[in-house]
Structure formats: structure tokens, C-alpha cells
Amino acid sequence: MEEMGIPPNVITYSILIKSLCRWGKIDEAHELLHEMRNNHCLPNIVTYSTLIDALCKKGRVDEALVLVAQMIQDGLCPNTFLYNTLISGLCKLDKEDEALGLLIGMRRSHCSPSIITYNSLTYGFFKVGWVNEALALVCKMIQDGFSPDAYTCSSLINGLFKAGKTEEAYDVFIQMIESGPFTDQVTFNGVINGLCKDGQMDKAWDCFQIMSKKGLHPDVVTYNSVIAAYCRTRHMSMAFQMLEKMTRKGLEPDKVTCNTIIDGLCKAGDLASAHLLMNKILDEGKVPDVMAYSSLINGHCKIGQMDEALKLFKSMEMVGIAAxxxxxxxxxxxxxxxxxxxxxxxxxxxxxxxxxxxxxxxxxxxxxxxxxxxxxxxxxxxxxxxxxxxxxxx
Known part of the structure; x- marks a missing residue:
């Protein structure tokens, strides 16, 4: 193009910058933006947004904010997409104060927040334990005319469970099922896991039933949550029943399943059964991981069988597992x-x-x-x- 005397325009540069960002060459894209400006070709909102989005996804939000300041100097106003990108990037870095400041700035510049704006902030607030602020934000979102979607509800449910508010989380889940957006497998697994950790097995079983009615089926993650709950309460017979039910459904137990049961058996003092399960894993040509060995070693140490613990420690190294x-x-x-x-x-x-x-x-x-x-x-x-x-x- 240059040899033919055709200077690249803003569209040419924007396409190249987008391609470089897609290939992960963000520094090269940044250099191209400088070259573009030096060639008296002013970037437009699309050019800036592409590079800012790539920087935020890589956690380089400070650099992205410098570009925003440069963009404003060029007479361009950030749009909703750009604000959402920055807010999401800040929340991922646990900079919720700055993200909230951007929301305030967004309103002052008469740029309307979208449901993505609210969802990013809600997720970020729950992540750092700002439960009341997150709930207030959801209320504000509804006041602004946005209906909570599946992502909103999932953030609410997971955040409330994390904050120890099991009843509130379950209530949101029930409301979501009755009148809210589509509930997916991930949401169900999160709810079942939260209920199991809180020892509310009856409600966890209710969720199993609701899953079937919704045309969803428990997967390995679902069963692992229930098995872990029974292991924590030393109901090992129930844990094995769930394991059997899981295999009957054609689901292959993963390392988490095996680790959980081995750890449960060791804590229950049934080291013989734990060794049988470990040997079964080895006979099937699978290699147990460090967690399984650590549970067995801890089990023998607790009852003063140091020699057995050291034997396990040596066998662990022999199969190539680093302690x-x-x-x-x-x-x-x-x-x-x-x-x-x-x-x-x-x-x-x-x-x-x-x-x-x-x-x-x-x-x-x-x-x-x-x-x-x-x-x-x-x-x-x-x-x-x-x-x-x-x-x-x-």
C-alpha cells in the first residue's frame, strides 16, 4: 500500500491492531497505535476499545486507563462497552473501589450502565466479601429496569453461599427456578455444593430431583459434592452408595472422587478400606495423586504408625509423585x-x-x-x- 502511495487509514490500522491483539501481541499493537498517531491518523473509538479490552483481559488495567485518558484528550468519550471492559478488569484484580468510581463517572458522563456493568460489579463485590453492597447493587439494577439474568442469579447464589448465608442463597435459587432465567448445570452444582457444605442434605436431594425435572442430569462434580458431604460427617456407607449410583449412571469417578473417599476413610479410622481403594486405583493402571497419599500418611501418623507412614512416603516417590x-x-x-x-x-x-x-x-x-x-x-x-x-x- 505504501509503495503504491496509498496511506493506511483508521480502518487499516484498526484491523491490524485487532489481529495483533487476537494473536496475543499486545505490545506490538500498542506500538502500532503510536505509529498511527505519529502518521497523523487519529484512532477512533473502535481502535482504542480493541486495545483497551486486550490489556484488561491480560490484567494490565493501569495501562488501559492511560489509553482512556489519551482517548479523551483526542476528543473521544468512553462508551458503555469501554466502561464495562474497565470495570470487569478492575474487579478481576480486586480493585472494586476503583470499579465503583468508574460506575459513578459513567453516570456523570450520561453513559448508561448495562446489565453487564451491574453483573461485573456484583461478581466483584461478592468476591471480596462486600455482601451488602452487592445486594444493594442488584436492587439498584432492578430499579433501573434491568431484570436479573442467569449470570446475576449465579453470582448472587455463589456469593451468598460463600458469605455463609445458605438460606438466602437457597431462596434466590428457588425464585430463579420458579420465575427467573434458565438454570444451567453449573448453577445447580453450585447450589448442591453449597447445601452439602452446610450439611443440608435434604435440600441437596431436592435439587437432585429438580435437576431431573429440568432435563438436567447430575455429573461427576455433582456427585463429588454429595460424596464429600457424607465423608465429612463420617457416613462412609452413604458415600459408597453414591459412588455406586454414580458408576451405574456411566460416570467415571475422577481424582477428586477417589481423594475424597480415601481421605474420608482415613479420618474415619478405616485405613484398611482406604488401602484397598488405593490398590484398586493402582491395579487399574491409574496413578493416585499427592492428596491421596497424604491422607493415608496422615491416617497412619495419627495412630502412631510411623513406619507405615514412611513406607507410603517411599512408595509415593517410587511411582514418581513428589511430596x-x-x-x-x-x-x-x-x-x-x-x-x-x-x-x-x-x-x-x-x-x-x-x-x-x-x-x-x-x-x-x-x-x-x-x-x-x-x-x-x-x-x-x-x-x-x-x-x-x-x-x-x-
Whole structure:
């Protein structure tokens, strides 16, 4: 084009910038915008919006806001799409104060919020625990003539469950079913999980029935929530019934299912059954993950079977599974209880050699072990290390 004397115009540049953003080459797109301005070709709202949207999706909201300021200098006013992009980006970074400020600025510039604006803010408010503010925002949304959609209701339900307001979350869910928008599988799974965590199994079963009436079917995620609830309350027979029902439906248990049941059996003191399930997984050619091994190791440690725990620890390494901080801390704690501080220190050295960073619990355990033994020198050492661990955790 340039060789033929045809200068690229705003449409040409906008197409190139959009393509670069789609390919993830945001810095190159940014450079092209500067080149465009240097060539006295002013970007339009589409050009700016494309690059600002790409920056926000990458979490580079500060750079996006600089572009907005530049855009305003060029005499262009942000539109609803642009405000929504910025608000969503800020909420993802937990900058709800700034997002709310943009909503106020949006209204002052006579740019009308959309349901996407309200949904982004509602999700963001719930994410940081601003429950009352989120509920007030939904009320404001309705006052402005917007009907809550499936995303609004899902954010409400998940946010209320997270805030411990199970009854309110369930009420919103029932209203959503009776008169609200379409309820999908994800929403049902969220509700069932929330009810199960709160121990309201009757209502969770009601949701199972409603799912069928809506033409939806419980999936692996649904069953995992119920199985986890029975494992938490040590109703292992019910957990196995759910596992059997799940397999009859043609659903293959995943690692979460197996980990949950193994952990439940270990906490219930049924280590024999936990080992049987672990062996079954191995016989099927599957590799258990670190969580399954950690549960078994913890189970043996709790009843003082350190030798069995260490055997599991070694077999874990043999199948190529790397122990994590939780596994090491469990073993260190048991060694300290058995007054084997030197062995615990060797375990700490091994842990560090593998690139794992001890956490506050690890240090507290070792500090307790040193105090129990009356080892003043190690006591002082772990006191200093514990202080460092606290600083790191902050």
C-alpha cells in the first residue's frame, strides 16, 4: 500500500491492531497505535476499545486507563462497552473501589450502565466479601429496569453461599427456578455444593430431583459434592452408595472422587478400606495423586504408625509423585511427637533440598518439638525461623 502511495487509514490500522491483539501481541499493537498517531491518523473509538479490552483481559488495567485518558484528550468519550471492559478488569484484580468510581463517572458522563456493568460489579463485590453492597447493587439494577439474568442469579447464589448465608442463597435459587432465567448445570452444582457444605442434605436431594425435572442430569462434580458431604460427617456407607449410583449412571469417578473417599476413610479410622481403594486405583493402571497419599500418611501418623507412614512416603516417590509441604509437615509433626527431633530436622533438610519452602505450621511444629525436648539452642533457632515464616506468610 505504501509503495503504491496509498496511506493506511483508521480502518487499516484498526484491523491490524485487532489481529495483533487476537494473536496475543499486545505490545506490538500498542506500538502500532503510536505509529498511527505519529502518521497523523487519529484512532477512533473502535481502535482504542480493541486495545483497551486486550490489556484488561491480560490484567494490565493501569495501562488501559492511560489509553482512556489519551482517548479523551483526542476528543473521544468512553462508551458503555469501554466502561464495562474497565470495570470487569478492575474487579478481576480486586480493585472494586476503583470499579465503583468508574460506575459513578459513567453516570456523570450520561453513559448508561448495562446489565453487564451491574453483573461485573456484583461478581466483584461478592468476591471480596462486600455482601451488602452487592445486594444493594442488584436492587439498584432492578430499579433501573434491568431484570436479573442467569449470570446475576449465579453470582448472587455463589456469593451468598460463600458469605455463609445458605438460606438466602437457597431462596434466590428457588425464585430463579420458579420465575427467573434458565438454570444451567453449573448453577445447580453450585447450589448442591453449597447445601452439602452446610450439611443440608435434604435440600441437596431436592435439587437432585429438580435437576431431573429440568432435563438436567447430575455429573461427576455433582456427585463429588454429595460424596464429600457424607465423608465429612463420617457416613462412609452413604458415600459408597453414591459412588455406586454414580458408576451405574456411566460416570467415571475422577481424582477428586477417589481423594475424597480415601481421605474420608482415613479420618474415619478405616485405613484398611482406604488401602484397598488405593490398590484398586493402582491395579487399574491409574496413578493416585499427592492428596491421596497424604491422607493415608496422615491416617497412619495419627495412630502412631510411623513406619507405615514412611513406607507410603517411599512408595509415593517410587511411582514418581513428589511430596508437598503438607506431606512433609505431617511427617515432621509425628517425628516431633515421638521425640525424634533430629529425624525431623533431617526431614526438614530433605524438604528444602527438593525446593519446598516450609510454612508457618512446619516451623511451629519444629519449635514445639524443640521446646518439648528442652533444647535451648534449637529452641532459639526455630523461634527466629518461625518469626521469618510469619513475615513471609504476611
Amino acid at each position: 508437598d509441604v503438607v506431606t512433609y509437615t505431617t511427617l515432621i509433626a509425628t517425628l516431633c511427637k515421638e521425640d525424634k527431633l533430629n529425624a525431623a530436622l533431617l526431614m526438614l533438610d530433605e524438604m528444602r533440598a527438593k525446593g519446598l519452602v516450609p510454612n508457618e505450621v512446619t516451623y511451629n511444629t519444629l519449635f514445639w518439638g524443640a521446646r518439648k525436648r528442652g533444647d535451648c539452642e534449637k529452641n532459639l533457632f526455630f523461634n527466629e525461623s518461625n518469626a521469618k515464616a510469619r513475615l513471609c506468610s504476611k
